[in-house]
Amino acid sequence: xxxxxxxxxxxxxxxxxxxxxxxxxxxxxxxxxxxxxxxxxxxxxxxxxxxxxxxxxxxxxxxxxxxxxxxxxxxxxxxxxxxxxxxxxxxxxxxxxxxxxxxxxxxxxxxxxxxxxxxxxxxxxxxxxxxxxxxxxxxxxxxxxxxxxxxxxxxxxxxxxxxxxxxxxxxxxxxxxxxxxxxxxxxxxxxxxxxxxxxxxxxxxxxxxxxxxxxxxxxxxxxxxxxx
Numbered sequence: 001x002x003x004x005x006x007x008x009x010x011x012x013x014x015x016x017x018x019x020x021x022x023x024x025x026x027x028x029x030x031x032x033x034x035x036x037x038x039x040x041x042x043x044x045x046x047x048x049x050x051x052x053x054x055x056x057x058x059x060x061x062x063x064x065x066x067x068x069x070x071x072x073x074x075x076x077x078x079x080x081x082x083x084x085x086x087x088x089x090x091x092x093x094x095x096x097x098x099x100x101x102x103x104x105x106x107x108x109x110x111x112x113x114x115x116x117x118x119x120x121x122x123x124x125x126x127x128x129x130x131x132x133x134x135x136x137x138x139x140x141x142x143x144x145x146x147x148x149x150x151x152x153x154x155x156x157x158x159x160x161x162x163x164x165x166x167x168x169x170x171x172x173x174x175x176x177x178x179x180x181x182x183x184x185x186x187x188x189x190x191x192x193x194x195x196x197x198x199x200x201x202x203x204x205x206x207x208x209x210x211x212x213x214x215x216x217x218x219x220x221x222x223x224x225x226x227x228x
Contacts, residue, residue: 034093037223041085049221054125057200057218058132064199064215065136072167072196073133074188074214075126076203077144077154079222082120082161087111088224095225115146116153122161129202130163139167139196143187143208145180145227147172180227181210188213 040046057073065071075081090107099110101117114120133140146154148171155169170187172180184207188198192213201214205227209217 033223037093038089040223046221050123051125053218053220054123054129054202057202057216058129060216060218061129061133061138061200062136065133065138068197068199070139070196071137071199072139072141072191073129074141074143074191074198074201075130076205076208077142077146077158078115078120079204079224080123080202080208080220081126081142081163082122082157084111084114084120086119087114093224112150115150115157118153118157118160120157120161122158122163126202127162134165138199140165141168141170141191141198142166143170143184145172145183147176148174180205180207184208185211185213 061071061073078084086104087101087109090101090104090109091111092107095111096108097111099108099113101109101111101113103109130140142158144154151169151171154171158166158169168191170190172183176183188201191198198214200216200218201209202218202220203209204220204222206219207227209219
């Protein structure tokens, strides 16, 4: 079939339009997603939604704790207990693992350098949840995807952010690089093996809560990045 035949019959124009239809199948534009995520944060909606989930967890913990022997809660750290917003914004929502982080609020900001600097502030509502748990004699455990070589820096950051006590801090072994759930669920199971009942598990990623070992899971908002 020749080009002239296609033009004469109009079939050529139909075929030329076919690629346009493919736009409907493309993923969301990354630039649009960045602007939407920034607006969500800066509008206050992110903090409102975050605080709403924490309030639900606080209500559950205060209600459930007296009914359980050795109750415990498990908290993720990044975007659950500590906020990395300064690093996230400086890197325009990208992940830059290595390199310095010494030009904030400008980037680039190396994520590992940022975490080891201990500068991440705590979420006020999460601090209130931890205080509520301690008043109700609930053990507090942290399970984070940060690797073991960040233990000292992470503990220092928690102290500087106002968290003075916890019952356990589990970091990812240096040899672990797979899915977060493959590390976090067994870590919760190990807490249960010590006789605790995990009445609440909180995290900002579905992988923080996957595969059970908690009575209730509370998923916090985080459109800024995904950890599988």
